[in-house]
Amino acid sequence: MNATPAPFTPPDAAEALAGLNMPLAEAMRSQRAIRKLHFEPVDEGLLREVLSLALKAPTSSNSQDWAFVVVNDAEQKRRLVRDYQRAFKLFGWFARRAAPDEPTRRQLRVSDWQREHYHQMPTLVVACYRRTLQHRPVGRPLLRVTSFYGSVYPAVQNLLLACRAVGLGASLQTLPLWLVRSTRRVLELPPEMVPVCIIPIGWARGRYGPTQRPPIEEVVHIDRFGHQPWRSARH
Numbered sequence: 001m002n003a004t005p006a007p008f009t010p011p012d013a014a015e016a017l018a019g020l021n022m023p024l025a026e027a028m029r030s031q032r033a034i035r036k037l038h039f040e041p042v043d044e045g046l047l048r049e050v051l052s053l054a055l056k057a058p059t060s061s062n063s064q065d066w067a068f069v070v071v072n073d074a075e076q077k078r079r080l081v082r083d084y085q086r087a088f089k090l091f092g093w094f095a096r097r098a099a100p101d102e103p104t105r106r107q108l109r110v111s112d113w114q115r116e117h118y119h120q121m122p123t124l125v126v127a128c129y130r131r132t133l134q135h136r137p138v139g140r141p142l143l144r145v146t147s148f149y150g151s152v153y154p155a156v157q158n159l160l161l162a163c164r165a166v167g168l169g170a171s172l173q174t175l176p177l178w179l180v181r182s183t184r185r186v187l188e189l190p191p192e193m194v195p196v197c198i199i200p201i202g203w204a205r206g207r208y209g210p211t212q213r214p215p216i217e218e219v220v221h222i223d224r225f226g227h228q229p230w231r232s233a234r235h
């Protein structure tokens, strides 16, 4: 006979906040995408704290032209991700069939689980940036205004690290915002405000742990591309 799983009790917010004393390197080494989240809401004070740490990040020319739309309302969450859930239901099935190995299939199953339950994630944070002429990339013609993305991601990484430290599960995602017009409509964004990515936040069902990345010898080049003395020292 299957035992009914015990209901999840969120950790005490004050205890969770103490996690911010975690050594920075430990947080960086173990901050990975957590997609399976408990549905219980997250304490508002805790959310405010991780968001306030996110805002310590740098922006181009210190413009700080950002907005973070924190979506807790059930109906707003449903409307925000409805098209994504529908469109990618089929995609997930095909992707799993085409997956080359079991680890990839496992990751796709987790992504599928998240897509199916996306509207039940406790909090969806949509990071946005104001598109202005100020934020053009260096060396590009005046009218190319694409550099604003670079002013959002440092804050998003801060947010992910702060979530990791307090024990909240989180991940950076862009696919659920693939229909930008519908995101704009649901969130009532002004025309110049561009939704960049979405970060579902909640108590982690999975665990944080070491991330898999290539060794630095493989990706670091000294003085010019292709000169990799660290690599040869290792082999």
Ligand SMILES: Cc1cc2nc3c(=O)[nH]c(=O)nc-3n(C[C@H](O)[C@H](O)[C@H](O)COP(=O)(O)O)c2cc1C
Residues within 6 Å of the ligand: 031, 032, 033, 034, 035, 111, 171, 172, 173, 174, 175, 176, 211, 212
């Ligand atoms: C720009 C960007 C977009 C991403 N978009 C998605 C997404 O749409 N859906 C998703 O599940 N993960 C998304 N991710 C998360 C990555 O898949 C994840 O960070 C990567 O696979 C490494 O996983 P790990 O941090 O758990 O090791 C995105 C990450 C980045 C940096």
